[in-house]
């Protein structure tokens with residue numbers, strides 16, 4: 121295929137994936153036979169025109185949406201074979217989501233927001249607090265533990281969201297236009313953090329973006345158009 | 357398991373912390389439930405207060421004897437021989453002269469004209485023996501004198517005299533084509549007896565052709581416990597097919613018909629209102645789920661289960677309803693506490709009673725509130741649990 125994936129142990133392996141939406145009598149086919157392989161440790165930027173299915177792809181990779189046919193294997197699990205509750209549990213331990221509008225809980229502090237994924241683990245209160253502090257330290261917000269989202273800038277909120285995504289140490293981060301709502305320099309800060317997470321902590325990252333400058337932070341970028349990928353190798 | 361509890365706690369905390377954003381709608385639900393509980397508790401505490409007040413006005417050491425199975429004095433008959441057996445029974449107090457402290461009594465009805473409306477109503481005319489007045493609490497002649505035995509004289513209860521025409525002291529009234537003179541007015545501690553007319557038993561027996569029989573026997577007991585002895589005696593004698601009970605028990609039984617009626621009015625009204633507030637609760641909770649769609653979807657994307665979204669929503673609904681229930685109970689307590697005091701002070705009525713709110717009644721009110729919360733939260737909670745994550749995330 122188009123990707124240079126390690127064929128033995130890919131993080132993502134999609135074969136002949138089909139995804140349609142039905143609205144009333146209309147059916148739109150987003151993917152009719154999508155193939156994609158992404159190795160562990162990769163940092164991929166996914167670009168493409170609006171409506172080409174980038175968000176839909178992330179949702180399928182994260183197990184919050186279902187494919188119609190084909191095989192989708194992520195982090196060693198065939199998602200098309202899991203039940204809803206199995207998918208929930210799988211997400212808790214393997215996936216970190218980062219959204220364009222951060223999706224923080226406004227009534228919770230930064231630390232409480234970051235702690236949420238840990239409530240799904242066996243960790244005790246003290247361990248959870250240590251992990252939360254570590255995660256907030258990684259994104260440079262160790263001094264913002266008790267702040268509420270509305271007391272922080274957009275960039276800071278997105279960094280809290282990144283801390284939340286990495287706190288339970290998932291292998292795969294799925295980012296949907298993580299800098300879409302930020303100015304250039306704030307975006308650069310956030311992208312640098314993602315780069316560090318990929319390079320130093322070995323996180324596999326799939327990042328949807330419209331911004332070619334953001335795509336520069338990735339190891340490579342894929343262009344999605346009319347349901348298929350066209351790869352453009354980047355010089356790092 | 358521990359994780360599920362942590363999830364539920366977190367989701368519930370998030371729901372409750374976001375309540376201020378839905379303040380007015382939530383408040384409307386709280387108030388609607390509060391009103392339902394207030395109405396229910398007003399009726400229940402009225403019924404309870406009525407029953408308790410009447411029962412309290414009855415004495416424990418006075419026995420009331422009726423024909424077995426008679427619902428009230430009106431349809432009871434006690435024969436002359438039975439009266440004698442009761443008078444000789446155990447547990448009956450005796451006076452200094454050794455006579456049993458009993459009073460055989462007739463209970464008839466005659467017509468009177470109500471002052472306020474000018475309409476006819478039946479009035480109780482009681483024939484009683486010389487000891488009869490003394491077997492009731494607080495009977496005093498407030499004007500005139502006691503009737504003389506063997507004459508067509510009557511004394512009239514204070515409440516009845518106020519409410520009906522023609523019972524002033526010195527006037528003459530006609531019952532059953534016989535003329536009677538009002539020679540006295542009496543009070544009886546505000547009890548139901550103040551709404552009666554009293555006459556000499558033998559005179560009534562002959563004029564109303566009831567010679568030889570009475571309808572009830574009233575007796576003073578040597579002690580409240582003696583009622584059991586007397587009842588056992590009556591039950592073991594085949595000649596005495598009688599019901600023996602204390603005056604307190606008899607009053608409670610009489611009051612229960614009325615209090616049952618009040619309760620039977622109260623529950624359907626409260627349930628009809630509860631259905632109305634249920635519609636409000638459903639609306640509130642569906643809006644809550646809609647308002648929290650992004651939060652619910654985000655938590656689900658993180659890995660939270662649908663079950664925690666379900667429980668969190670249900671708990672929110674139950675908490676709103678419970679607050680409404682508590683407010684309703686408190687309102688009933690406050691409003692009707694004042695209500696009672698002013699009624700007692702302002703007017704005299706034959707049955708002045710307090711609305712009595714007991715923990716058990718409050719429990720019933722809260723249960724109704726929680727039922728509204730449960731059913732109002734159930735379907736919205738199911739929607740929260742089943743909401744597709746993608747739809748919630750991207751509106």
Ligand SMILES: Nc1ncnc2c1ncn2[C@@H]1O[C@H](COP(=O)(O)OP(=O)(O)OP(=O)(O)O)[C@@H](O)[C@H]1O
Pocket residue numbers: 141142143150168169170171172173174175176177746
């Ligand atoms: N739940 C849905 N029901 C029906 N159609 C949908 C649904 N979700 C997405 N679509 C359609 O699928 C197509 C792809 O949507 P998607 O959001 O994946 O695009 P995208 O590449 O992320 O676009 P953008 O760059 O604007 O975010 C669009 O035509 C969209 O209208």
Ligand SMILES: [Mg+2]
Pocket residue numbers: 174175176296
């Ligand atoms: Mg998109």
